[in-house]
Amino acid sequence: MKHPFPFSAIVGQAEMKQAMILTAIDPSIGGxxxxxxxxxxxxxxxxxxxxxxxxxxxxxxxxxxxxxVADVPDWAMLDEKTLVEMPTPVVDLPLGATEDRVTGALDxxxxxxxxxxxxxxxxLARANRGYLYIDEVNLLEDHIVDxxxxxxxxxxxxxxxxxxxxRHPARFVLVGSGNPEEGELRPQLLDRFGLSVEVASPKDIxxxxxxxxxxxxxxxxxxxxxxxxxxxxxxxxxxxxxxxRALAELTTPDKTLHDVAELCLxxxxxxxxxxxxxxxxxxxxxxxxxxxxxTRMHVKEMAPMALRHRLRRDPLDEAGxxxxxARIVEETLG
Amino acid sequence: xxxxxxxxxxKPLAEAVWHRAVLALQLLAIDPGLxxxxxxxxxxxVRDSFSALLAWLPGVQHRIHPAVSDEALFGGLDLxxxxxxxxxxxxxxxxxxxxxLVLTMAERATTQLAARLAxxxxxxxxxxxxxxxxxxxxxxxxxPKLAERLAFAVDLSEISxxxxxxVSDFDPTAAITHLRQVTVPDDICDQLTRIxxxxxxxxxxxxxxxxxxxxxHAALLGKMTVDADDVEIACLLVLAHRATQMPGSDEExxxxxxxxxxxxxxxxxxxxxxxxxxxxxxxxxxxxxNLLERIAAQKARQGKGSGSGAARKGNxxxxxxxxxxxxxxxxxxxxIVATLRAAAPWQTIRKQASGRDSLQVRSExxxxxxxxxxxxxxxxxxxxxxxxxxxxxxAEAKGAIELLLAQAYARRDHVALVSFRGTEAEVLLPPTRSxxxxxxxxxxxxxxxxxxxAAGIVMALEQAIAATRKGLTPTIVILTDGRANVALDGAGxxxxxxxxxxxxxxxxxxxxxDALVIDTGNRPEPALSALAQTLGAIYLPMPRADxxxxxxxxxxxxxx
Numbered sequence: 055m056k057h058p059f060p061f062s063a064i065v066g067q068a069e070m071k072q073a074m075i076l077t078a079i080d081p082s083i084g085g086x087x088x089x090x091x092x093x094x095x096x097x098x099x100x101x102x103x104x105x106x107x108x109x110x111x112x113x114x115x116x117x118x119x120x121x122x123v124a125d126v127p128d129w130a131m132l133d134e135k136t137l138v139e140m141p142t143p144v145v146d147l148p149l150g151a152t153e154d155r156v157t158g159a160l161d162x163x164x165x166x167x168x169x170x171x172x173x174x175x176x177x178l179a180r181a182n183r184g185y186l187y188i189d190e191v192n193l194l195e196d197h198i199v200d201x202x203x204x205x206x207x208x209x210x211x212x213x214x215x216x217x218x219x220x221r222h223p224a225r226f227v228l229v230g231s232g233n234p235e236e237g238e239l240r241p242q243l244l245d246r247f248g249l250s251v252e253v254a255s256p257k258d259i260x261x262x263x264x265x266x267x268x269x270x271x272x273x274x275x276x277x278x279x280x281x282x283x284x285x286x287x288x289x290x291x292x293x294x295x296x297x298x299r300a301l302a303e304l305t306t307p308d309k310t311l312h313d314v315a316e317l318c319l320x321x322x323x324x325x326x327x328x329x330x331x332x333x334x335x336x337x338x339x340x341x342x343x344x345x346x347x348x349t350r351m352h353v354k355e356m357a358p359m360a361l362r363h364r365l366r367r368d369p370l371d372e373a374g375x376x377x378x379x380a381r382i383v384e385e386t387l388g
Numbered sequence: 389x390x391x392x393x394x395x396x397x398x399k400p401l402a403e404a405v406w407h408r409a410v411l412a413l414q415l416l417a418i419d420p421g422l423x424x425x426x427x428x429x430x431x432x433x434v435r436d437s438f439s440a441l442l443a444w445l446p447g448v449q450h451r452i453h454p455a456v457s458d459e460a461l462f463g464g465l466d467l468x469x470x471x472x473x474x475x476x477x478x479x480x481x482x483x484x485x486x487x488x489l490v491l492t493m494a495e496r497a498t499t500q501l502a503a504r505l506a507x508x509x510x511x512x513x514x515x516x517x518x519x520x521x522x523x524x525x526x527x528x529x530x531x532p533k534l535a536e537r538l539a540f541a542v543d544l545s546e547i548s549x550x551x552x553x554x555v556s557d558f559d560p561t562a563a564i565t566h567l568r569q570v571t572v573p574d575d576i577c578d579q580l581t582r583i584x585x586x587x588x589x590x591x592x593x594x595x596x597x598x599x600x601x602x603x604x605h606a607a608l609l610g611k612m613t614v615d616a617d618d619v620e621i622a623c624l625l626v627l628a629h630r631a632t633q634m635p636g637s638d639e640e641x642x643x644x645x646x647x648x649x650x651x652x653x654x655x656x657x658x659x660x661x662x663x664x665x666x667x668x669x670x671x672x673x674x675x676x677x678n679l680l681e682r683i684a685a686q687k688a689r690q691g692k693g694s695g696s697g698a699a700r701k702g703n704x705x706x707x708x709x710x711x712x713x714x715x716x717x718x719x720x721x722x723x724i725v726a727t728l729r730a731a732a733p734w735q736t737i738r739k740q741a742s743g744r745d746s747l748q749v750r751s752e753x754x755x756x757x758x759x760x761x762x763x764x765x766x767x768x769x770x771x772x773x774x775x776x777x778x779x780x781x782x783a784e785a786k787g788a789i790e791l792l793l794a795q796a797y798a799r800r801d802h803v804a805l806v807s808f809r810g811t812e813a814e815v816l817l818p819p820t821r822s823x824x825x826x827x828x829x830x831x832x833x834x835x836x837x838x839x840x841x842a843a844g845i846v847m848a849l850e851q852a853i854a855a856t857r858k859g860l861t862p863t864i865v866i867l868t869d870g871r872a873n874v875a876l877d878g879a880g881x882x883x884x885x886x887x888x889x890x891x892x893x894x895x896x897x898x899x900x901x902d903a904l905v906i907d908t909g910n911r912p913e914p915a916l917s918a919l920a921q922t923l924g925a926i927y928l929p930m931p932r933a934d935x936x937x938x939x940x941x942x943x944x945x946x947x948x
Contacts, residue, residue, distance in 0.1 A: 093594075
């Protein structure tokens with residue numbers, strides 16, 4: 055089987071790559087939204103991310119990837135419970151997915167053949183402790199969006215239908231991509247994404263040529279290409295693991311908390327989620343850079359991606375929200 | 389076969405177009421990585437001859453139409469087989485096996501369908517898509533998301549049957565085997581990327597497709613290395629129809645920084661057989677003369693609702709959508725098949741429980757039909773009640789609104805009324821369908837004061853945005869006789885007022901809200917025409933208020 059295009063081989067798009075790495079360091083940041091033009095490598099980056107993530111320990115065959123034997127749900131009916139190492143799940147939520155497939159539903163096969171009422175877990179179960187990826191997230195049907203909003207908030211999927219009553223953990227990092235020209239996202243869904251980045255095609259020829267060459271090499275000289283870049287991917291993976299350890303040691307000075315609060319106040323972002331995410335992102339960023347203390351610099355760097363999608367829409371402001379955040383960051387933090 | 393002499397490529401003659409289409413199909417047969425081909429042609433003998441050639445594409449072929457259901461595409465429960473055998477039978481979707489999909493009436497494909505097909509093409513399972521686009525108008529075209537993922541696009545609409553000469557049979561097998569051995573000289577990548585950039589093609593898929601097409605062409609001719617000929621043909625087939633600007637046009641100079649252009653010029657002289665210049669000329673020769681106007685028209689249209697309003701979901705009218713669990717009542721219609729499908733798995737259990745041996749459908753099995761219909765439109769009348777207007781043409785402006793209202797009534801649209809005079813604008817009538825009330829308020833419209841045009845636009849925009857959130861499709865109708873002379877901050881400053889109005893107009897356009905500017909002045913006012921242009925709106929001067937003519941032109945403008 056052909057592996058996806060390696061993460062480290064993606065040319066440019068530094069902000070998008072950084073955002074994805076941060077969610078790998080601290081999944082509680084809560085996902086990434088990637089908005090941009092056609093043909094800018096949005097989907098490529100998400101698929102590449104899967105290969106980059108460190109493996110997790112989970113009970114073999116458990117439908118919700120439980121970390122502990124005791125956590126395996128009863129309805130899974132597993133006889134043997136052993137812990138194994140498995141890759142972090144990255145689950146695709148295709149646009150055509152029905153409600154049944156997303157939340158899980160009655161296992162039709164068992165119902166028909168054995169007359170048994172059994173639960174067939176859906177995509178949310180499989181994504182537990184991993185990533186849920188929605189391409190073209192702005193085209194997702196409304197009732198699926200409602201469903202996701204609830205689950206992404208509570209970290210638990212509750213299925214009360216067709217005579218079934220099942221609840222199981224569904225904690226995942228939500229990654230969405232889309233082209234804003236085709237439709238907007240509801241503010242409620244926007245808010246569920248921790249970070250948001252905007253991507254554009256590279257403008258300079260040398261970079262563009264690089265993109266084409268690497269893609270061509272991936273398709274035609276697969277083995278050599280993977281050998282070269284998988285090593286780079288492994289280096290990033292090691293750095294993620296180091297950062298995870300560093301994150302625990304990292305101190306947060308009160309001054310930084312003050313900065314964060316002041317910035318969010320100046321921006322008038324709704325709710326406290328913006329502050330929390332910005333703080334988490336700044337911490338993860340500091341850990342990634344292997345800095346020992348959180349400083350104003352980290353906050354400034356992370357502010358655009360953590361806050362740009364949380365501003366109240368102001369139709370009279372022609373500048374993009376990213377520019378607005380940058381401007382206010384300059385004004386507030388200097 | 390399928391290849392004329394070099395000269396014939398450079399002229400968009402009908403026969404050359406046909407040869408190019410045939411060649412594109414051959415390349416697609418050789419390399420599924422090219423995604424597919426978009427064929428623009430009305431149904432007719434020429435399209436039939438082209439469709440006959442689709443047999444060249446290896447693998448199974450399926451015809452799909454824009455209303456194809458997800459179940460047909462992705463598979464699902466096979467109800468009849470499941471009920472017949474009493475065992476779970478999964479139906480295979482059309483996308484589960486690699487093959488060629490022929491999408492008919494491709495210009496009518498919704499964004500949703502386009503996204504699903506695009507996902508399939510992106511997955512790289514060797515699917516090919518042939519999109520038969522029967523669009524008659526320039527703005528009826530294939531969804532850009534799909535067009536982006538198809539390497540080729542050919543337009544057969546100008547070809548007569550005599551020019552669609554028959555072609556000898558073609559078997560891609562040998563070329564497919566040969567394709568793996570074709571190598572690409574290093575500078576070809578650079579050249580293709582540069583050319584794509586010069587024609588203003590932003591997406592990086594384009595040069596990638598061009599590269600693949602060049603290789604496939606080399607394989608077709610049994611060459612070991614891609615050469616200048618292959619590159620030229622790849623550019624013509626893949627890049628020409630994606631061009632968004634002429635190389636060297638003003639627009640480009642803004643986009644591309646100077647140093648790169650210099651670099652480009654240096655590069656091309658030393659290594660390449662075929663200099664960029666020649667390729668650029670070859671592609672240019674293929675572009676229609678009115679390219680730039682067409683692009684401007686496309687940009688203006690992008691994302692804007694045409695007269696009929698944006699889509700929304702209902703349960704009675706419109707295009708059918710997948711049915712959902714729901715309750716009967718409130719006018720909902722039951723979807724019998726989906727309901728039976730939902731009840732089917734339970735039959736064994738229910739029969740055991742109840743002891744009755746008949747079909748048992750319970751309320752939780754009920755599935756209701758859903759339809760997508762067009763949303764209502766809101767006309768936001770933004771009326772200039774300033775001194776100049778009040779004195780001269782306010783009465784006529786009111787007459788014009790009543791004409792529009794009559795039409796609005798016929799379409800059952802909503803209306804809102806904003807007026808601006810003195811230093812500010814006010815909402816006289818929030819969005820409503822009560823036309824009587826609107827007329828009464830209009831009759832009582834007081835006049836006098838300055839012309840704070842920008843403030844009026846801001847107020848109208850707020851109404852329009854609020855309406856969008858409620859699912860209406862707003863159109864702003866501005867009635868004024870002239871120049872803004874009060875700025876947003878209330879100061880009487882003509883220059884600032886005009887700048888503010890332009891700025892607000894840009895904002896309206898960026899929100900993709902339709903607009904209509906009616907000039908009620910005695911003489912057409914250039915400033916208003918400029919404003920309409922900024923708004924991307926239609927400009928209607930109304931020098932002598934001829935009610936019938938006005939009614940016609942407004943109707944035409946709104947119908948759009």
